[in-house]
Amino acid sequence: MPVLDIRSICKTISGRKILDQISFTVDSGEIVGFLGPNGSGKTTTIKMIMGLLSIDEGEIFINGCSVKKEFEKALCRVGGIIENPEMYGHLSGWTNLKMFANMHGNISEETIEETVRMVHLEDRISDKVRRYSLGMRQRLGVAQAVLHEPNLLILDEPTNGLDPEGIKELRDTLRSFAEKGAGVLVSSHLLAEMQLMCDRVCIIEKGRLIAKQSLRDLTEVQAGELLSYHFDVGEPEHFVQLLRQMPAPEPRMEGSSVVLPATREKAAELVRLLVEHQIPVYGLYPEQKSLETAYLEVTKGLSHMVGTEGGQ
Amino acid sequence: MKKILCLTRNEYVKQLKKPSILVLLIVLSAILFFSPLFWAGIEKLNEVSMSGYDTPSERAENRREVAEYYQDTIVENPEEQSFFEIQITYFLTQAQAYEQLAQAGLTTLRDWRSSMINAYVEACGQVAEYEAHVKDRPFPAPSDSYHFMYGWTGDVQADAESYQIALQTRDENYREIVKNDYFGYIRQLRDNYRQEWDAAKQDLERLKATAAENDTEENLLAVENQEWVLRGYESEDARLSMILERQIAFDDSWKNKTLSLWEQNAVNMQHDYQLMSYAEFSQSGRQSGITYEEYRNSVLESRSKLTDEITLYCYSLEHDTPLYNVSDSVLDSARLLSSKSVGCLILVTLFGIILASGIVSKEFSSGTVRLLLIRPVKRWKILLSKYLMVLSLCLGLTLLTYGAYLLLPSVLLGGSDFANPYLYLVGETVFQVPFPLYLLGQVMITFLSVAFCVTFAFFLSTLSRNTALAAILSAGLAFSPLFCVILSLFHTTLMKILLWTPFFYVDLSYWVFGEESLLLSMFNGQMDAFAHPGVGMAWLVLLTIGMLVGSFTFFRKHDVKN
Numbered sequence: 001m002p003v004l005d006i007r008s009i010c011k012t013i014s015g016r017k018i019l020d021q022i023s024f025t026v027d028s029g030e031i032v033g034f035l036g037p038n039g040s041g042k043t044t045t046i047k048m049i050m051g052l053l054s055i056d057e058g059e060i061f062i063n064g065c066s067v068k069k070e071f072e073k074a075l076c077r078v079g080g081i082i083e084n085p086e087m088y089g090h091l092s093g094w095t096n097l098k099m100f101a102n103m104h105g106n107i108s109e110e111t112i113e114e115t116v117r118m119v120h121l122e123d124r125i126s127d128k129v130r131r132y133s134l135g136m137r138q139r140l141g142v143a144q145a146v147l148h149e150p151n152l153l154i155l156d157e158p159t160n161g162l163d164p165e166g167i168k169e170l171r172d173t174l175r176s177f178a179e180k181g182a183g184v185l186v187s188s189h190l191l192a193e194m195q196l197m198c199d200r201v202c203i204i205e206k207g208r209l210i211a212k213q214s215l216r217d218l219t220e221v222q223a224g225e226l227l228s229y230h231f232d233v234g235e236p237e238h239f240v241q242l243l244r245q246m247p248a249p250e251p252r253m254e255g256s257s258v259v260l261p262a263t264r265e266k267a268a269e270l271v272r273l274l275v276e277h278q279i280p281v282y283g284l285y286p287e288q289k290s291l292e293t294a295y296l297e298v299t300k301g302l303s304h305m306v307g308t309e310g311g312q
Numbered sequence: 313m314k315k316i317l318c319l320t321r322n323e324y325v326k327q328l329k330k331p332s333i334l335v336l337l338i339v340l341s342a343i344l345f346f347s348p349l350f351w352a353g354i355e356k357l358n359e360v361s362m363s364g365y366d367t368p369s370e371r372a373e374n375r376r377e378v379a380e381y382y383q384d385t386i387v388e389n390p391e392e393q394s395f396f397e398i399q400i401t402y403f404l405t406q407a408q409a410y411e412q413l414a415q416a417g418l419t420t421l422r423d424w425r426s427s428m429i430n431a432y433v434e435a436c437g438q439v440a441e442y443e444a445h446v447k448d449r450p451f452p453a454p455s456d457s458y459h460f461m462y463g464w465t466g467d468v469q470a471d472a473e474s475y476q477i478a479l480q481t482r483d484e485n486y487r488e489i490v491k492n493d494y495f496g497y498i499r500q501l502r503d504n505y506r507q508e509w510d511a512a513k514q515d516l517e518r519l520k521a522t523a524a525e526n527d528t529e530e531n532l533l534a535v536e537n538q539e540w541v542l543r544g545y546e547s548e549d550a551r552l553s554m555i556l557e558r559q560i561a562f563d564d565s566w567k568n569k570t571l572s573l574w575e576q577n578a579v580n581m582q583h584d585y586q587l588m589s590y591a592e593f594s595q596s597g598r599q600s601g602i603t604y605e606e607y608r609n610s611v612l613e614s615r616s617k618l619t620d621e622i623t624l625y626c627y628s629l630e631h632d633t634p635l636y637n638v639s640d641s642v643l644d645s646a647r648l649l650s651s652k653s654v655g656c657l658i659l660v661t662l663f664g665i666i667l668a669s670g671i672v673s674k675e676f677s678s679g680t681v682r683l684l685l686i687r688p689v690k691r692w693k694i695l696l697s698k699y700l701m702v703l704s705l706c707l708g709l710t711l712l713t714y715g716a717y718l719l720l721p722s723v724l725l726g727g728s729d730f731a732n733p734y735l736y737l738v739g740e741t742v743f744q745v746p747f748p749l750y751l752l753g754q755v756m757i758t759f760l761s762v763a764f765c766v767t768f769a770f771f772l773s774t775l776s777r778n779t780a781l782a783a784i785l786s787a788g789l790a791f792s793p794l795f796c797v798i799l800s801l802f803h804t805t806l807m808k809i810l811l812w813t814p815f816f817y818v819d820l821s822y823w824v825f826g827e828e829s830l831l832l833s834m835f836n837g838q839m840d841a842f843a844h845p846g847v848g849m850a851w852l853v854l855l856t857i858g859m860l861v862g863s864f865t866f867f868r869k870h871d872v873k874n
Contacts, residue, residue, distance in 0.1 A: 013871070047872065051685060051686060052872040071690060072688045074688075080686050082683075083682065084679070086678055086682065088680055090331070091326070095329070100683070103318075103687040105315070
């Protein structure tokens with residue numbers, strides 16, 4: 001049973017359809033990235049999962065409980081941050097956490113202390129939140145989200161305002177949660193971040209889900225797909241001359257490397273050619289297909305086709 | 313239930329840790345706690361400013377000083393000499409009269425003889441003025457006729473007669489003052505009174521006979537009115553008899569204050585609240601906006617108010633149970649002091665409004681609502697805990713105030729007065745409840761109004777999410793009875809319309825504790841059946857429920873978009 005199961009939800013706000021038939025799941029132990037440009041419906045979806053917005057059509061199940069019908073039961077093992085986590089500025093970090101803990105019930109002071117240590121706020125926890133920096137507020141936000149040991153974490157743009165070290169810590173935290181069996185849904189527009197963090201991504205555009213697949217699938221190189229290959233060779237000019245004699249795309253020089261687009265088969269053929277002409281080969285680097293490239297491919301080129309598939 | 317208590321505690325933490333709210337709360341509690349002191353202080357200041365010249369010798373000294381002042385002024389304004397001479401005679405004579413009273417052993421001017429003392433002193437003045445300035449002079453002298461302190465006609469014989477009467481008045485009063493026989497005086501008063509009463513009874517018989525011959529509206533009404541006058545005589549006779557039977561001495565005690573209120577009512581019964589016939593009513597020009605029926609009801613209501621009060625006065629004297637409101641001064645009665653302080657509870661209303669206006673809307677404006685509503689807690693529970701927080705804090709403040717109203721007056725004026733019960737009338741029967749219980753009732757009925765205004769603020773805050781709007785409109789509601797009264801003064805029809813709205817009833821204590829109520833006395837007889845404290849209470853309860861249902865329905869379904 002998936003931790004989070006979203007089934008064909010729709011949302012219309014003031015006559016405009018914000019979400020149209022969105023369905024996806026988050027399994028336990030998995031970190032799912034929720035990608036999409038601004039205004040595509042990421043936050044709306046997350047707000048519907050957390051009960052801030054009503055569900056017009058469709059159903060959302062968390063741990064098998066319907067958010068519509070059994071709100072308290074569904075939400076009791078969910079932690080989340082939505083947009084900027086606004087806390088009560090006139091209260092200390094500790095009092096804020098204590099109040100949220102009260103709302104969940106049965107959370108001991110030790111657990112709160114442990115959580116505070118986990119987000120490295122122990123020195124400033126009795127200060128008023130008003131005096132916190134943005135990064136500290138984000139960390140306190142993470143603390144309130146994980147306070148009650150949820151098995152579903154939902155984070156909306158969690159890396160906003162965090163320094164690189166903070167981002168790495170957050171990544172580790174999420175990973176450790178996933179390893180303990182929690183499902184994690186992270187929305188972000190920072191693609192590089194997602195690539196490091198997520199097992200799977202869902203891509204949403206204009207309220208429609210246009211792709212949901214594992215990162216490996218998304219960035220996998222298909223047979224016949226062109227990639228940029230960097231050939232680090234001993235006599236690059238010679239190699240370029242050889243290339244010009246055969247039907248191949250125009251190569252370009254980058255330092256001592258020759259760069260040209262090629263399929264995997266073509267690359268193998270070129271290595272053979274280099275060996276035949278006794279040109280020393282120091283290295284051969286295929287350019288990795290990044291999530292960014294994949295994202296652009298999906299949102300621009302393939303959006304129509306995959307979109308239909310995603311809607312099913 | 314446990315969850316809701318837990319959430320309410322959270323709300324307390326959130327609100328009370330705000331420095332502004334905390335400071336406001338502390339200041340407010342202090343003001344409420346010490347408000348009886350405030351009233352007592354005002355009264356004390358009044359008392360100080362009114363004291364002085366209470367003994368004959370003090371008064372004599374004062375009159376002599378005035379005379380000396382005029383003596384000095386003559387030197388500066390010789391042309392006004394004759395005027396000043398008359399003034400000097402007047403004040404010197406008064407000084408001498410007071411000195412004479414002091415020599416006769418009178419120690420205070422404020423006892424039952426005060427009217428005799430005044431009559432005596434004035435008669436002395438008149439005698440002296442006649443002897444010094446009127447008797448042997450050609451009169452009227454054109455320039456100084458208007459300077460006299462007494463009304464001389466210029467006719468030698470008539471003025472001599474006035475002089476003789478003044479002499480007689482002077483001597484009679486002096487004798488009575490020196491004799492100082494209060495009960496004898498009352499007995500004499502009662503005898504004179506009974507003669508008047510007999511005459512009034514004969515008038516009634518005559519009027520009845522006329523009405524029997526000719527039963528016109530006017531004649532019947534004349535009989536009714538005369539019967540009312542006779543009730544006044546009866547009441548005054550009962551009052552004087554009570555003084556004699558119970559030998560109630562004239563002093564500053566509550567008994568004499570009760571007797572004096574009784575006397576006022578009895579006098580009013582003899583002279584006021586006569587019913588006009590329809591024809592007279594139409595001609596009198598009093599029919600501004602009211603019908604004859606309403607006019608008639610208002611007179612009858614005023615009449616029954618007078619007699620009801622007398623029933624209470626009589627009961628109070630017979631059972632040795634002081635009424636708490638017979639004195640004007642809160643320093644005389646701990647019960648009056650505490651009951652008067654209840655008005656300060658409007659401050660609780662204002663505080664509650666400030667709190668309720670922000671309690672929902674500020675979660676939205678600060679964005680904290682996004683972390684609040686994602687908890688495994690149904691929304692109605694969150695809203696309910698907020699409502700309970702405001703209401704329980706207001707209730708706490710109200711009860712604290714109640715405690716202070718029992719405690720402080722006891723400390724200031726002694727607690728024994730609280731042992732006296734509160735008396736009230738149902739039909740013709742007098743009932744009593746322990747005063748603390750009555751005060752609690754008064755406080756709790758005021759709390760209903762507090763709760764109503766707070767609910768309104770809460771409702772607006774939930775729906776509009778605009779703190780300022782909720783606070784301003786709710787404060788307007790809290791003061792709406794006042795606005796209604798002001799509007800009603802200008803327009804009777806408007807008043808009748810307003811009586812159908814809840815605005816008049818926002819402060820229920822006006823309506824329930826009607827004896828001292830300005831509002832109720834304004835609307836004597838002019839209220840139709842709809843204007844009734846029960847109706848007001850029904851309005852408040854229904855509207856409160858309606859607003860709560862509205863708030864909860866809206867909040868439960870509302871999308872948090874921002």
